[in-house]
Amino acid sequence: MTNKSTVSTQGTDDKAILVLGGTGKTGRPLVRTLREAGRRVRSASRRGETVFDWFERSTWGPALEGAGAVYLIAPDDPSPVADFVEQATGAGVRRFVVLSGRGIEELPPTLFLGMTAAERAVRASGVEWSILRPNNFNQNFDDDAIWRNQLRAGRLALPTAGVPDPFIDVQDIAEVAAALLTGDSDRQGEVYHLSGPRPVTFEEAVATMAREAGRPITFVELTPERYREELRSAGLPEEAVGEFDLLFEGLRSGHYAEPGDGVQRVLGREPIDFGTYARRAAAAGAWS
């Protein structure tokens, strides 16, 4: 699955690449992709191979020692981000790839404080940087913390107003990040909009997953009011209800309904289609 030719074995140098969020949805395939290409990788998080906690500054120095490049997933709370970037450059980091999100410029700024701080900090860092702004991930559908359990129970209910999303596969994000972390300098200093190849409505996505999983799963279109009620009755705190509400308001606005071209620009190929994702995830037992 990995396109090794896009991961440079030279480019930066042979220093370690620090992958923050190395146990997460994008970090896991990124660590794997870089290691398959023979790169030296430090997979970091609170429970990772390398212990790194945004809110335990004593963990930053050991994680950064000898690192030449960083994959940066910011915490929601932006407060430590600028200090981390400054410490990283002081420790010898010469390149950052930041995971941000599409809609960051259009949606309410309160939603994306950490990612906004990370974009700003690397632009001001004086070293090389790339910013990835992906659409919603395919893998949200098989993440226990997001929609997997609802799909397994046979019903996903959301307030989308039928607006599609060109969902992106985390493998594509990982391959783009790997190429930018290791490749030549001429692709640095740019923002990449990463999406799948075509807009997909949630209704179509659910029908595709149901077909591939061989079980009935229904998509229910909710009004925003009804959605908030469902979140509250599922026990979500009011702050989280407000955030989900704004995220779907953003989706309904259509700001990121059209595909981006970042995967094609960096990897020179089409992104993974939603149908391919659904087939692979169903075969791996995601919704069994």
Ligand SMILES: NC(=O)c1ccc[n+]([C@@H]2O[C@H](COP(=O)([O-])OP(=O)(O)OC[C@H]3O[C@@H](n4cnc5c(N)ncnc54)[C@H](OP(=O)(O)O)[C@@H]3O)[C@@H](O)[C@H]2O)c1
């Ligand atoms: N899901 C989407 O559709 C989507 C779309 C666009 C952008 N994004 C952005 O993607 C980011 C999440 O990336 P992801 O999906 O790859 O990760 P993820 O699956 O949400 O996992 C979070 C990662 O961060 C680590 N982590 C959590 N708290 C930490 C802390 N205090 N210090 C250090 N590490 C910590 C976790 O590991 P430990 O628990 O071991 O610490 C884990 O590796 C968010 O900024 C989100 O806004 C997501």
